[in-house]
Amino acid sequence: MNTEILSKAAAQARGLAIDAVHACSSGHLGLPLGCAEIGAVLYGAGALRYDPTEPRWLNRDRFILSAGHGSMFLYSWLHLSGYALSLDAVKNFRQLGSETPGHPEFGETAGVEATTGPLGQGIGNAVGYALSGKRAAAKFNTAEHTLFDHHVIALHGDGCLQEGVAKEAIAFAGHNQLDNLILVYDSNDVTLDAMAERTQSEDAEGYFTSQGFDAVVIDGHNFAAIEGAIAQAKGNDNGKPKVIIAKTTIGKGIPEVEGTAAGHGEGGAKHAESARRGLGLPAETFYISDEVRAHFKQVAETCAIEHAAWRESFEAWSAANPELAKELEGGVPSDLLDQIPPFDSGTNAATRASAGTIMQAVAKAVPSLMSGSADLYGSTKNYIKGAGDFGPEDYSARNIWFGIREHGMGAICNGIAYDGIFKASGATFLVFADYMRGSIRLAALTKLSVTYLFTHDSVGVGEDGPTHQPVETVSSLRVIPNLDVIRPADAEETAGAFAAAMQRSDGPTALILTRQNVPDQSRLPVKDRREGVLKGAYIARKESGDLKVILMATGSELQHAMDAAEQLGDGARVVSLPCFERFERQSAHYRESVLPSACTARVAIEAGVSATWGRYLGFHGKAVCIDRFGISAPGSTVMAELGMTAEQVAKAAMAVMAP
Numbered sequence: 001m002n003t004e005i006l007s008k009a010a011a012q013a014r015g016l017a018i019d020a021v022h023a024c025s026s027g028h029l030g031l032p033l034g035c036a037e038i039g040a041v042l043y044g045a046g047a048l049r050y051d052p053t054e055p056r057w058l059n060r061d062r063f064i065l066s067a068g069h070g071s072m073f074l075y076s077w078l079h080l081s082g083y084a085l086s087l088d089a090v091k092n093f094r095q096l097g098s099e100t101p102g103h104p105e106f107g108e109t110a111g112v113e114a115t116t117g118p119l120g121q122g123i124g125n126a127v128g129y130a131l132s133g134k135r136a137a138a139k140f141n142t143a144e145h146t147l148f149d150h151h152v153i154a155l156h157g158d159g160c161l162q163e164g165v166a167k168e169a170i171a172f173a174g175h176n177q178l179d180n181l182i183l184v185y186d187s188n189d190v191t192l193d194a195m196a197e198r199t200q201s202e203d204a205e206g207y208f209t210s211q212g213f214d215a216v217v218i219d220g221h222n223f224a225a226i227e228g229a230i231a232q233a234k235g236n237d238n239g240k241p242k243v244i245i246a247k248t249t250i251g252k253g254i255p256e257v258e259g260t261a262a263g264h265g266e267g268g269a270k271h272a273e274s275a276r277r278g279l280g281l282p283a284e285t286f287y288i289s290d291e292v293r294a295h296f297k298q299v300a301e302t303c304a305i306e307h308a309a310w311r312e313s314f315e316a317w318s319a320a321n322p323e324l325a326k327e328l329e330g331g332v333p334s335d336l337l338d339q340i341p342p343f344d345s346g347t348n349a350a351t352r353a354s355a356g357t358i359m360q361a362v363a364k365a366v367p368s369l370m371s372g373s374a375d376l377y378g379s380t381k382n383y384i385k386g387a388g389d390f391g392p393e394d395y396s397a398r399n400i401w402f403g404i405r406e407h408g409m410g411a412i413c414n415g416i417a418y419d420g421i422f423k424a425s426g427a428t429f430l431v432f433a434d435y436m437r438g439s440i441r442l443a444a445l446t447k448l449s450v451t452y453l454f455t456h457d458s459v460g461v462g463e464d465g466p467t468h469q470p471v472e473t474v475s476s477l478r479v480i481p482n483l484d485v486i487r488p489a490d491a492e493e494t495a496g497a498f499a500a501a502m503q504r505s506d507g508p509t510a511l512i513l514t515r516q517n518v519p520d521q522s523r524l525p526v527k528d529r530r531e532g533v534l535k536g537a538y539i540a541r542k543e544s545g546d547l548k549v550i551l552m553a554t555g556s557e558l559q560h561a562m563d564a565a566e567q568l569g570d571g572a573r574v575v576s577l578p579c580f581e582r583f584e585r586q587s588a589h590y591r592e593s594v595l596p597s598a599c600t601a602r603v604a605i606e607a608g609v610s611a612t613w614g615r616y617l618g619f620h621g622k623a624v625c626i627d628r629f630g631i632s633a634p635g636s637t638v639m640a641e642l643g644m645t646a647e648q649v650a651k652a653a654m655a656v657m658a659p
Helices: 003-022 030-034 035-044 067-081 087-091 121-140 156-163 164-175 204-210 222-236 269-278 290-320 322-328 351-367 406-419 430-445 473-480 493-501 526-534 555-568 580-584 588-594 612-615 635-641 646-657
Strands: 060-063 152-157 180-188 214-219 242-247 368-371 398-399 421-431 450-455 484-486 509-512 538-541 549-553 572-576 601-607 623-626
Touching: 003 030, 003 035, 003 121, 003 269, 003 290, 030 035, 030 067, 035 067, 035 222, 035 290, 035 450, 035 572, 035 612, 060 067, 067 156, 087 484, 087 493, 121 164, 121 180, 121 368, 121 421, 121 430, 152 156, 152 623, 164 406, 164 526, 180 204, 180 222, 180 601, 204 214, 204 242, 214 222, 214 450, 269 635, 290 322, 322 406, 351 368, 351 450, 351 493, 351 580, 406 421, 406 430, 406 493, 421 430, 421 572, 430 450, 430 473, 430 509, 473 484, 473 509, 473 612, 484 493, 484 580, 493 509, 493 526, 509 549, 526 538, 555 572, 555 601, 580 646, 601 646, 612 623, 623 646
Parallel strands: 060 152, 152 180, 180 242, 214 242, 368 398, 368 421, 421 450, 450 509, 484 509, 549 572, 549 601, 601 623
Antiparallel strands: 538 572
16 A cells, blocks of 8 residues: 555545635535545555446445535545546536536436435445345355455444434344445544534444444544555454444644534635645645556556456356346336236225235346335235345345334435345335435435335324324325325226336335225226326226316225216216326326316315315315324224215315306
């Protein structure tokens, strides 16, 4: 290890961060300056396996900057390492359309493994990556060829550890013995507002040890200590994830603020000129020496040689294991719906139960699918039969026992999806979607193909009362951009919902499922119901005379719209609208054919708040919804008491049709 060149690289990386933040008067200098030696060892001393020419190389080490506010740390090292991130992009930090946004964004910048910023999320994502790596090794490695032996390294600070999502993920990682996970804790004893002692007194080493981690405390500015700790962590497959508690000085390199809360943000940038001199840098801003560039070019060449050797092994493995190679390619069959057997007519089951049956067929057709639950498999019904339980005894298994850790489940599923080898799904009661909302939002922002199964979808939950009866949750999920929310009405619509979720590659999907039984809409062809869900909405009952009123419904309330239409006669149309988002993506012609604008007499029924129905009801329509919290009573009693009946729909329809 050439500590002289690494010292120069660390100083110049600090200079890039200072200059970028100074140029835009915005950003966070504390971590990029405080962790510069860590970055130098990771990217410049062989501690991190990567190839800048192929950022998604399957057997690369994954590096996640959980403390995403320190984004200039990552951008500096990606640029120095030869990733497709130019110096001009670094200079354009935090500007419109730049490849260097304020917090790292997956898909926007080469080498960024996860969208981080909300603290703690990156730790959860890293655990998901580690889970994916463990399963990939167990599933695809053979006696002759080792395809996967990479590690997942996440850099985080005190802020990440104070967030509950991180603690949930850490507990999961320790319990499942994910020894391919290495957390690097930037322990600088400072948070944004004050010294960390103001808000924490935790024994970090004791905490991690109690969670099943190997923990070591080092000087985070000592190259040999950093390199030795990472090498030891990588070389010790002892069934324990690792944490390197690196004691650092926040804002190191700017004497006026280093070691204080003022060093966290951009406050030190005003001292850029004197800091540059103190670091031994010339007056030239965004300075990188030829010597440092030559060093990283040599590192990249070494990485390329390692990658080429792996590629040769991969080709030999593919030739020897064609079935495994095909499975590794992944993908979802275009005829997935045809591979889900139709249900018997008259199957009046809860959609959660139908989903459980469908899950078995989907799991067979999509071998990459993993299915997890937050300690609720018995209720969410999404256990893949015969597929085993993921953990130390069988890392090739497909069922993930997340425990009562909804937020952690969301972040871990995102990590699996970021890795892209397996498809992630997680289940819990709908009311607990609020616990994982931050993770769901990031999945939507980052266009991750994650599937959520949310059961117990309404006041139909019944006796558990309003704490477990979500009335606002479906609407609150619908307002998240790029999240498909599908609330199917019966077993066949549920099959369509599964196919929609599995085949979607540009964002997550939430399936909203009932606890109570719902009638099979067998008067409609199976094909119409299934394919109707793929389009988001379809005509479930067409008027036989002049169109006078349109009744719209989702989920368990479709039955009431259908019954009300029978009472209203031949002028009533019923539209099943299980997914607003998919419907909005259809052509204007199709949307008009389902909801003709000339008919303004409209009624919507849903066992939830009316907030998101306005776009379809217009000024003249009427919502039969529940704009209040629920009641503790048998589910059918609660539904009737709160107006979820065909009679209420018919009454509302008569009102909107009145001259």
